[in-house]
Amino acid sequence: MTVHPLPSSRPAESSLAQERVVTWAGRLLLALFLALYLATLDTGLQPYELEGGDLITHQYAQVQARPSNAPGYPLYTMGGWLWFHGIRGLLGLLGDPLPNPIPILSSYSTLWALLALGLLYRLLCRLTRSQEWPAGNWPLAGLLTAFYGLTYFFWYYAITTEQYSSAVAQTLAILYVYLGWREVAAQEPRRATRLLFLLAFLAGLSLAHMVTVALLVPPLVAVILWERPELLRRPRAVLGAILWAGLPLLSYAYVYLRGASHPEWWGNGSWTTPQEWFWSFLLTRQGQEELSWGLEAGRPLFTDIFPALIAQELSLPLLLLGLIGIALLGKRLAVLLYTTLLLYFLFCWVDRFGNWFQVIMPAYPLVLLGVAPLVQGIQGWLKRRGRPGLGWIPLALLLLAVAWRWDASWPRTDSRDRPEDTALVRPALLLDQPLPLGAGLFAEAQDARGLDYLIQIWGIRPDLAVVSSRGAADYLAQGRPLLATWQATPLLQAELPEATLPLAETPDWVHLFPDRGGGAPAHPEHEPARYLGQAVGDGILLAGYAARPGPRGEPVVQEPPPATDILLYWQVAPDTPPQDWAISVRPLQGGAPVTGPDGDPLQQDSPGPVHGLLPFSRLPGQGIVSDAYRLSVSPGEVDGLRIILYRATDQGFVNLTELTLPLSW
Numbered sequence: 001m002t003v004h005p006l007p008s009s010r011p012a013e014s015s016l017a018q019e020r021v022v023t024w025a026g027r028l029l030l031a032l033f034l035a036l037y038l039a040t041l042d043t044g045l046q047p048y049e050l051e052g053g054d055l056i057t058h059q060y061a062q063v064q065a066r067p068s069n070a071p072g073y074p075l076y077t078m079g080g081w082l083w084f085h086g087i088r089g090l091l092g093l094l095g096d097p098l099p100n101p102i103p104i105l106s107s108y109s110t111l112w113a114l115l116a117l118g119l120l121y122r123l124l125c126r127l128t129r130s131q132e133w134p135a136g137n138w139p140l141a142g143l144l145t146a147f148y149g150l151t152y153f154f155w156y157y158a159i160t161t162e163q164y165s166s167a168v169a170q171t172l173a174i175l176y177v178y179l180g181w182r183e184v185a186a187q188e189p190r191r192a193t194r195l196l197f198l199l200a201f202l203a204g205l206s207l208a209h210m211v212t213v214a215l216l217v218p219p220l221v222a223v224i225l226w227e228r229p230e231l232l233r234r235p236r237a238v239l240g241a242i243l244w245a246g247l248p249l250l251s252y253a254y255v256y257l258r259g260a261s262h263p264e265w266w267g268n269g270s271w272t273t274p275q276e277w278f279w280s281f282l283l284t285r286q287g288q289e290e291l292s293w294g295l296e297a298g299r300p301l302f303t304d305i306f307p308a309l310i311a312q313e314l315s316l317p318l319l320l321l322g323l324i325g326i327a328l329l330g331k332r333l334a335v336l337l338y339t340t341l342l343l344y345f346l347f348c349w350v351d352r353f354g355n356w357f358q359v360i361m362p363a364y365p366l367v368l369l370g371v372a373p374l375v376q377g378i379q380g381w382l383k384r385r386g387r388p389g390l391g392w393i394p395l396a397l398l399l400l401a402v403a404w405r406w407d408a409s410w411p412r413t414d415s416r417d418r419p420e421d422t423a424l425v426r427p428a429l430l431l432d433q434p435l436p437l438g439a440g441l442f443a444e445a446q447d448a449r450g451l452d453y454l455i456q457i458w459g460i461r462p463d464l465a466v467v468s469s470r471g472a473a474d475y476l477a478q479g480r481p482l483l484a485t486w487q488a489t490p491l492l493q494a495e496l497p498e499a500t501l502p503l504a505e506t507p508d509w510v511h512l513f514p515d516r517g518g519g520a521p522a523h524p525e526h527e528p529a530r531y532l533g534q535a536v537g538d539g540i541l542l543a544g545y546a547a548r549p550g551p552r553g554e555p556v557v558q559e560p561p562p563a564t565d566i567l568l569y570w571q572v573a574p575d576t577p578p579q580d581w582a583i584s585v586r587p588l589q590g591g592a593p594v595t596g597p598d599g600d601p602l603q604q605d606s607p608g609p610v611h612g613l614l615p616f617s618r619l620p621g622q623g624i625v626s627d628a629y630r631l632s633v634s635p636g637e638v639d640g641l642r643i644i645l646y647r648a649t650d651q652g653f654v655n656l657t658e659l660t661l662p663l664s665w
Contacts, residue, residue, distance in 0.1 A: 018135040025138045026121045030114050033149050037113065040414045042106040042160045044421025050449040058161045059105050063457050066265050067255045068163075071282050074251035075208050076163055083108045098555055101457050105161045106415075112166035113149075113158030119172035120365050121145040124372050126179055127329060130380075137376055143398040144368045150405040151313050151364055153357050155413040164361050167210040171362040174202045174216060178224075178336075185228055193237060196224075197244045204245030208252065212358045215347065219339035223332045252282070306348055306356060314364060315401060318371055325370030328377065337366050424458075427451045428556035430485065431461050433506045434548075439481035440467040444488045454556070469495040476500070476514060483509045486611040501620065502613045504628035507550075507565055510610060520623025528569040528624070536645060536657040538581070539573035540616060543624050547663050549635050562634040566641065567626055570609055574621030581616050581645040581656050582607050585629045588640035588660070594633050604629045639663050 049055055054069060061068035062080030084104055091099045124144055125136025148154060157164040181195040203220065206213035224231070231237055259265060259281065260274035271277040311319050326337045344359035375398070379391035427450030430443070441451055441464055452466040467475060467482075473496055475482040484492045489510045493500055501515040513521050528544025535541050550563020566585055572578055586603040587594040593601035608615040609627040619625050631638070640663055645656040 015134045018133070022125055022135045022138045025142055026118065026125075029121060029142050029145060030118055033117055033146075034110070034114060036149075037110045037155075037159050038107070040155075040159050040410075040416050041103045041110065042415035043100060043103050043417055045102065045423040045453070046418070046420050047423045047446060050423050050446070050453060054163070055161050056453075058163060059101070059457055062105055062108065062161075063101065065258060066262065067259055067281070071208075071211075072252065072255040073163060073209055074254045075205065075248060076166055078251070078254060080105070080108045083111070098459055100555070101459075102161070106159055109160060109162055109165045110158055112169045113154065116154075116165055116169035116172055116365075117145055117149050119169060119176050120148060120368070123172060123176055123179070123369060126176075127369060128372050128376050130376070137372070139395055140372055140375055140398070143395060143402060144371055146402050147318075147398065147405055148365050148368055150402060150409050152409045152412060153313070153361050154364070155409050156415075157361065159413065159415050163210060164358065167213050167358070168362045168365065170202060170205055170209065170213050171216055172365060174199065174213075174220065175336075177202060178220060179333075181224075182227065182332075193240075196231075196237065197240055199224075200241040200244040201247060204248045207246075208248035210358060212347065213362070215343040215359065216336075216340050216362075219336050219343070222339075223336045226335075227332055255281070307345075310360065310363075313360075314367060315404070318401065319367060321374050322367035322370040325372070325374030326367075327370075328373040329370065337369065341366060424450050424454060424556050425553065427454050428460070428553035429551045429560075430508055431455075431464070432551040432553050432557075433509065435461070435464065435483060435505065435509065436481035436511075438463050439483050440465055440472055440475040442467055442469070442472050442482070442484040442488055442492050444485065447485060447488075458556070460556075472512075473497055476512065482512045484512060486510050486613065489613055502610050504567070504610045504626045507628040507630035510613065518622070519620040520625050522623065528567070532661075534659065536659065538578040538616075538656055539576045540578050540581070540645070540656075541571040541573075542643070542659065543569040543571045545569065545641070545661060547635070547638075547641075547665075550630055562632060562637075564631045564633055564635045564638050566629045566631060568609075568629070568643070570616070570619060570625045570627060571623075572616065572619045572621060578616045578619075579647070580608055581647050583609070583627070584642075584644040584646065585631065586642040586644070587631045587633050587638040588642055589637055591640065591660075593642070594631075594637060596632065602631055602633055604631060635665055 045056075057069045058073075058077075058080070060066060061073070061077045062084050065078070065081045067074070068077050084101070087104050087107070088099060088101070091104075121141050124141035125138060128137035128140060129135065130137070149158075154165065154168065177195055177199045181192055181199060184195065185192045199220075203214070203217045206217065256274065256278045259277060263274075263277075266277045266281075269277065269280065271280065314322070323341075326334050328334075329337070341363055344363045347359050348356045375394045378394055382388060382390045423446075427447055430447065430451060431454055435441075442448075443451060443466070448466050451464075454460045455462060455464055455466065465471075469492055472482055472484070472492055476496065476498070483505055485508055486504075489502055489512070492512070493502070496512075499515040500512040501520065502510040502512055503520065505511040529546035531544040532542050533544070546567040546569075548565050548567075550561075550565045552560035554560070564587065568583075568585075582605060584603055584605045586601060596602050606612055606627075606629070609619065609625055614625060641659075641661045643657075643659040643661065646653050647656075648654075
């Protein structure tokens with residue numbers, strides 16, 4: 001009797017062990033990048049970022065569930081809305097009612113970036129499977145993935161509120177599913193059909209997301225039909241793929257419905273119906289106007305930015321190795337990648353060089369896919385030459401490339417707590433003041449943008465609203481509180497249809513009332529906390545005064561400046577208008593002037609009440625007029641005030657009065 005030995009289970013066990021190593025190495029890699037991206041996550045805004053652009057547009061869209069910039073990015077925006085409100089709600093339950101929205105919104109990009117890196121790692125492992133590495137050459141895949149994760153463009157857009165990392169993830173997902181379909185296309189037709197429909201859906205997502213992802217689709221369809229031409233003879237498969245590819249278009253119903261219910265979101269244009277706006281929005285008219293071919297006469301074919309920056313990012317050796325190595329991936333995959341890169345390259349000469357990284361970001365990982373088989377081939381050649389120990393030299397060189405890329409990208413990409421993130425500092429101080437409930441706020445453009453962001457996105461004082469001059473007129477007509485920064489008050493008064501009386505609400509804000517000749521209005525917030533009733537001369541009476549700590553700008557401002565707000569309340573004799581006197585307010589400590597860092601006494605001067613907007617000669621003869629000042633000193637360092645009324649003459653300064661007032665806290 002012949003006894004046959006049992007088949008050994010060691011190869012299967014070895015393959016399973018390697019798969020576990022590949023899995024855990026990938027998890028460790030993603031964990032490291034998660035820590036890196038969170039450590040450098042965007043936490044603030046620079047002034048120019050509030051002026052417009054994709055970053056701020058996506059933030060408003062994801063917080064308010066409104067269409068983003070054309071054509072709307074519906075699925076991406078709806079996912080961002082769920083992400084933002086889910087995380088913010090969780091943080092609220094943990095005790096932070098108003099967390100900074102910027103890192104939450106930016107972390108949505110991080111989510112997509114980690115998905116992209118995970119897909120790239122798995123693609124590289126799949127493409128490097130061999131007898132020695134049955135589950136994939138994970139050290140090589142990990143180093144190439146780490147290199148890409150540290151490239152400037154990808155790193156920056158992984159930690160800021162942009163959609164580009166999701167486009168990279170979508171591109172790599174298409175390639176990953178394509179490779180899976182190719183493996184089962186001949187042996188498992190039912191599974192292959194399901195993967196084909198998934199592939200069609202992923203490709204169709206570009207129609208509801210970044211349309212530049214669709215540049216991959218024509219070569220993808222070509223290689224699929226090259227490999228399985230009989231698909232054209234299966235009408236059910238073709239029809240199913242078309243339906244799955246068109247399914248993402250249904251998400252545009254969200255764009256239409258949200259836009260139709262909020263015409264204030266339409267922007268500049270002369271649309272009379274939601275349908276007109278919707279079609280104009282989908283066609284991205286602004287984008288079309290920016291497009292023109294860059295190969296026209298007189299334009300340079302190459303610049304010091306494009307394509308030079310590609311070699312600077314990838315390094316010339318890796319760029320060349322990748323472009324050569326793609327040829328080793330097999331004819332069909334090589335055609336797919338080369339054709340896609342060619343389409344990317346041509347797109348970059350369309351006259352939108354500001355957005356050329358739309359295709360450069362996914363181009364980088366496609367190039368790095370070609371590096372893998374070339375490096376693995378070098379390792380195999382060294383092993384066949386009897387020098388397997390030298391196979392680690394290419395990996396060591398890649399490790400040096402990763403270190404170089406880290407060092408080159410870190411200073412520019414780190415977006416956490418940048419000193420230049422000052423766009424919200426002054427608006428936060430403007431909001432952290434005792435402003436009337438439901439007031440309309442009018443401010444200069446930069447302040448208005450910051451105020452609107454803090455109200456709409458951060459959720460600070462959501463009862464307030466930033467208004468235009470037309471909206472301010474409506475507030476005034478309806479008797480609703482209307483405030484303007486004192487710098488913007490003259491402009492607003494000139495544009496309002498009726499005269500207004502400005503009273504100081506705080507040192508920053510002026511409360512505007514209709515001036516109908518009835519004197520200063522009786523208003524509880526414009527009454528002194530401490531009555532004085534002291535005549536100062538020339539028919540002027542200091543009715544009282546008040547003091548309170550200045551704004552801290554919480555929760556935005558981390559180190560609030562020391563400040564004490566002083567409110568003075570003036571009255572004048574009704575029959576004899578006084579002359580115009582300037583006002584000087586000076587803090588005292590123990591009867592001595594408080595000095596600043598330069599040793600000079602602190603003081604704030606004004607040409608008249610309400611920053612000179614309401615001179616003494618124009619004060620109404622009835623009621624109390626509030627006037628406000630801010631001193632750059634902490635309340636604990638002030639126990640008195642010196643108030644001087646003066647005016648300049650040809651001979652010098654003439655004082656009307658000099659008062660010393662006590663303060664108690």
